Amino acid sequence: MSGRSILKRIDWLTVFIYLSLVIIGWSNIYSSTFTETQDALFDFGTLHGKQLFFIGVSLVAILVIMALEVNFYERFSSVLYLISMVSLLGLFVFGKTIAGATSWYSLGFMNFQPSELAKIATALALAKYLSDIQTDIKRRKDQLYALLIILIPALLIIPQPDPGSALVFFALVFVIFREGLPLFYLGIGFFAILIFVTTLMFGTIWVTIGLALLLVLLFALKRKSFKVPIFPLAIVVIFTILFSLSVNFVFNNVFEQRHRDRFSLWLRLEKDPAKLEQIRRTIGYNTYQSEKAIESGGFWGKGFLEGTRTKGDFVPEQHTDYIFSTVGEEWGFLGTATVVILFTILLLRLISLAERQKNDFARMYGYGVISILLIHYFINIGMVIGVLPTIGIPLPFFSYGGSGLLFFTILLFIFLKLDTNRLKESF
Structure with a gap:
């Protein structure tokens, strides 16, 4: 050309x-x-x-x-x-x-x-x-x-x-x-990010309670003739809880301190006002x-x-x-x-x-x-x-x-x- x-x-x-x-x-x-x-x-x-x-x-x-x-x-x-x-x-x-x-x-x-x-x-x-x-x-x-x-x-x-x-x-x-590529995979990715952030903010216990309530709700809907695949959903819930349990380990042992501080500042994870202010004046x-x-x-x-x-x-x-x-x-x-x-x-x-x-x-x-x-x-x-x-x-x-x-x-x-x-x- x-x-x-x-x-x-x-x-x-x-x-x-x-x-x-x-x-x-x-x-x-x-x-x-x-x-x-x-x-x-x-x-x-x-x-x-x-x-x-x-x-x-x-x-x-x-x-x-x-x-x-x-x-x-x-x-x-x-x-x-x-x-x-x-x-x-x-x-x-x-x-x-x-x-x-x-x-x-x-x-x-x-x-x-x-x-x-x-x-x-x-x-x-x-x-x-x-x-x-x-x-x-x-x-x-x-x-x-x-x-x-x-x-x-x-x-x-x-x-x-x-x-x-x-x-x-x-x-x-x-x-x-x-x-x-099916959008199903993109949904999995966004769901994993949501669980990761939610676990950091509220902890695995609250994530587990929320998932259990969701499963109970879907089971109740199934009894009213809604077509909800309960067993596969239960498997998803179990794997989600296991993933949530791994979040804190990854956050505390894989991430470096500067990365943890940035997430703490972004998500307001640090409850101590003095320490949060210290992070804000350094990392933030x-x-x-x-x-x-x-x-x-x-x-x-x-x-x-x-x-x-x-x-x-x-x-x-x-x-x-x-x-x-x-x-x-x-x-x-x-x-x-x-x-x-x-x-x-x-x-x-x-x-x-x-x-x-x-x-x-x-x-x-x-x-x-x-x-x-x-x-x-x-x-x-x-x-x-x-x-x-x-x-x-x-x-x-x-x-x-x-x-x-x-x-x-x-x-x-x-x-x-x-x-x-x-x-x-x-x-």
Whole structure:
């Protein structure tokens, strides 16, 4: 495909939104790291300068992606997946520890996080497997293999420990649902999460009482000629109680203290006001200051480089995971609404592009991209405004991080390259 043909067929709306997010993100990184002694806008020794450098690298990567043959990504998806799994294993020997997680390789001029590469590789490998079996994935064997593709990188990342990155991989399950996995499994997942949270909040005894009452109610309905399968339900109740009994063990022995503190703060598990306040001032400090920064911006915001909380370094790591709070303080509700609208339009547009693909691999990979971007967007903004616990997930195209920006760009533009080869014109 010629360069002129690619320029004609690429989805320019998506490109425009991508560039808008990158530019807005960089301006807020500049603002959140600005000091009065800064002179040069293009000083590559500063954080905003380094991010600008990687914006340039990402633009070069886009040109490379567009120059490669469209079937390259499907043909080498398995090889890329294998390489990314080896790179994750290598962290246990050669990894660099940052912020308590051994998730990085130090390359001298930059730190490389292989989980970012693994996200792209896993999305490609999953799309390749699902397109190869050419079925609605009704067979248990197919379901198991597809889930293993997702589970392997997640299990390699959890011990680093980096539960936030591991959680992103589980979002790819939605690709399998799009391709025909029964919603029954999704219901099991949500039910397990509900039991987990309910057990933490109220304890296994109250969960057991609630389930017993439900079983009695259903038995009473059965006596009135309602068709309720009591025996299978009783088995489900028994397994649910066993799962509930395991929750406290997992919470106290598998989770690290910082993770337990975040759940305690989020669910208000700690009953001692003094200890809860201590947790709020330590683990919950970032979120508390982030909420205050956004609140202080009001409707219009304080203006570019005028954020007092941003200038005063009230929010730790504000240029990375908490960059959205800079938008809230300096650009107010109008700024945060603009960012939310841009991300929403981007995701809706990608859904439209995925649905118009005639090639199964392209469609499935498109939904992989959507799943990864959606969970990053949803969790990052949720934790910044305090409705979700802090788990360290950046905002795509926005948060500071050279490797993150580069791999999010590659993730997106591989799909845009696949889209240029579509056989079905629509929209």
